[in-house]
Amino acid sequence: MKLKSMQYLMLVVALVFGIASCEDFLDRPTEDNYNEANFYQNDEQCVQGVNYLYNSPWYDFQRGFIKVGEVLSGNYYMGNSPYLTFTVNGTDEDLVNMSYSLWAVNGHANTVYNRLKTANASQATIDACMGECLTWKAMAYFYLVRSFGAVPIIHDNTEELTAGTYNAKFKVAVPDVYDYIIMTLEKAMELLPANAAAGRIDRYSAEGLLAKVYLTKSGYGQSGSRDQSDLDNAALHAKNVIDNSGRSLLENYADVFRLENNKNEESLMAWHWYPTRDPWTAQNTLQSDLGMKGFSEYGDTWGEWGGPSVDLQDAFGVSALRSPADRYDTDARRKATMMMPGDNYEYFWQDKGGFDYMRFLYDAEYGAGGPGQMASPTGANSVKHLYGNAFDHEKGLGISAGNMVSGLSTHILRLSDVYLIYAEAKIGNNASTSDAGAIDAFHAVRARAVPTYERPASITWDEVWKERRLELACEGDRWYDFVRLSYYNPQRAINELKAQRRDEYWGLDDLYKRYFEDGTFTLTEDQRYTENPQIPNVTVSSFTLPFPTEDVVFNPNLMEDPVRVDVRDEFDY
Numbered sequence: 001m002k003l004k005s006m007q008y009l010m011l012v013v014a015l016v017f018g019i020a021s022c023e024d025f026l027d028r029p030t031e032d033n034y035n036e037a038n039f040y041q042n043d044e045q046c047v048q049g050v051n052y053l054y055n056s057p058w059y060d061f062q063r064g065f066i067k068v069g070e071v072l073s074g075n076y077y078m079g080n081s082p083y084l085t086f087t088v089n090g091t092d093e094d095l096v097n098m099s100y101s102l103w104a105v106n107g108h109a110n111t112v113y114n115r116l117k118t119a120n121a122s123q124a125t126i127d128a129c130m131g132e133c134l135t136w137k138a139m140a141y142f143y144l145v146r147s148f149g150a151v152p153i154i155h156d157n158t159e160e161l162t163a164g165t166y167n168a169k170f171k172v173a174v175p176d177v178y179d180y181i182i183m184t185l186e187k188a189m190e191l192l193p194a195n196a197a198a199g200r201i202d203r204y205s206a207e208g209l210l211a212k213v214y215l216t217k218s219g220y221g222q223s224g225s226r227d228q229s230d231l232d233n234a235a236l237h238a239k240n241v242i243d244n245s246g247r248s249l250l251e252n253y254a255d256v257f258r259l260e261n262n263k264n265e266e267s268l269m270a271w272h273w274y275p276t277r278d279p280w281t282a283q284n285t286l287q288s289d290l291g292m293k294g295f296s297e298y299g300d301t302w303g304e305w306g307g308p309s310v311d312l313q314d315a316f317g318v319s320a321l322r323s324p325a326d327r328y329d330t331d332a333r334r335k336a337t338m339m340m341p342g343d344n345y346e347y348f349w350q351d352k353g354g355f356d357y358m359r360f361l362y363d364a365e366y367g368a369g370g371p372g373q374m375a376s377p378t379g380a381n382s383v384k385h386l387y388g389n390a391f392d393h394e395k396g397l398g399i400s401a402g403n404m405v406s407g408l409s410t411h412i413l414r415l416s417d418v419y420l421i422y423a424e425a426k427i428g429n430n431a432s433t434s435d436a437g438a439i440d441a442f443h444a445v446r447a448r449a450v451p452t453y454e455r456p457a458s459i460t461w462d463e464v465w466k467e468r469r470l471e472l473a474c475e476g477d478r479w480y481d482f483v484r485l486s487y488y489n490p491q492r493a494i495n496e497l498k499a500q501r502r503d504e505y506w507g508l509d510d511l512y513k514r515y516f517e518d519g520t521f522t523l524t525e526d527q528r529y530t531e532n533p534q535i536p537n538v539t540v541s542s543f544t545l546p547f548p549t550e551d552v553v554f555n556p557n558l559m560e561d562p563v564r565v566d567v568r569d570e571f572d573y
Helices: 003-014 043-054 056-071 093-116 123-148 157-163 174-191 203-217 228-244 253-257 286-290 310-316 332-337 357-362 390-397 415-427 436-449 461-472 478-488 490-499 508-518 549-554
Strands: 076-078 267-271 306-308 410-414
Touching (some): 043 123, 056 478, 093 123, 093 157, 093 549, 123 174, 123 203, 203 267, 203 415, 253 410, 310 332, 332 436, 415 436, 478 490
Antiparallel strands (some): 267 410
């Protein structure tokens, strides 16, 4: 952990927050009404204390998690990004900020959890808020261990700060970190209600995450197979969420990611953002990073030079080198994930009759302020994480957007993920399964996106693996699927990454400008995939990201071998 993280943790020990708001997840203590001696005196104040965990400390992680989760995995193309070429090092700004953010979440969760122990409020509210703290803490550690491998365990930052041992912590071995996450989620499940207010974490949110943790842990240290008891636990917890949570998939896949559905029942965990610049870090800024220039009237978007990868297009069965007139989408998730020439979106630019992608590129009046060309080297741009324009935002939330600001929620654990976790866990160490429950779960996910898909008699691991890619594409998760695979079959993970089409197309602007102007679509030798594309130098070590240099300078023990810890004996909630 670095000095910046320690400074943050000192801050949250004092627990000074930003301004209060009428928005529920932004309703939190103000500087003038808080001090440690008199706060947490009623239910409302307890909820205010935990609300912070739904946005602000995640801000820096959110700005970088697409680059790790999607660029590194081959789902997204971003020019000269070191995540594209597997050349990221400890000085990378995104990596530094992501590390800081995750430790900030842990610090805040620890602090609020401890303050809640002596709160003067109803026991039901105290328990629920404590459970939320622990679930967010578990999620932070889940990202940490899958990103960096062995990491220190900071169980109580007050004790650590008092003892002055923050810069002397040793890494804890990966299996023990997973046990710590599991222990934390088990306690969270004891505390959380079965059902909570829309958008808030409940018992099934924690249990869905627990299923994912068990599935991931199942392969660690194995060779070619996975631990059956972990797989059984993953299936057990996933099935309980599926059968008993009362949640269901939304009928229309694209609706999951729209403003008006920020707190939809399919979302088990989400970052909920506030659409103003005050307080800063409480708002969603991903549209700025991913949206094309001119997509927002605020002049705050610059993502036209990147987009969903050629390889991801291949997975969906489409190609930028195919005429839009001949494109046949069998999977509704393609258009909800990536916009391509010929696509129109009724939920973007609603005040203008919808968003016409090609017209935006080549009609100077309609696309005023836009790139004026096909800037994406892959022929596709983002859809997920975009809200549209100011009109769309106000219609969806009743609140105006602003420069680099939106209230669009970021869903980080969805019910469809849990369905696929269950299917994969039931396949286990086999190549396929005819288990009815596993098939039902898989079919529910796929049939929503492909209505013609008929329930099969069996499903294979390969089918589930691909389905996860299509279902969760561009949501920041795909790299962690590769990490899970690398735990027990690293060569397969390496081979797939090396075989991807991670590079760019050439000549797309000329191709589509001509198509827009006269309707002709004729490929020449100028329109092609990159000749001799760079193959990333992926090795077994690639699946563990380097610690930020700042962290190592602050705590040199991060370069030492990890230690084994009996977490259930060492720590207690």
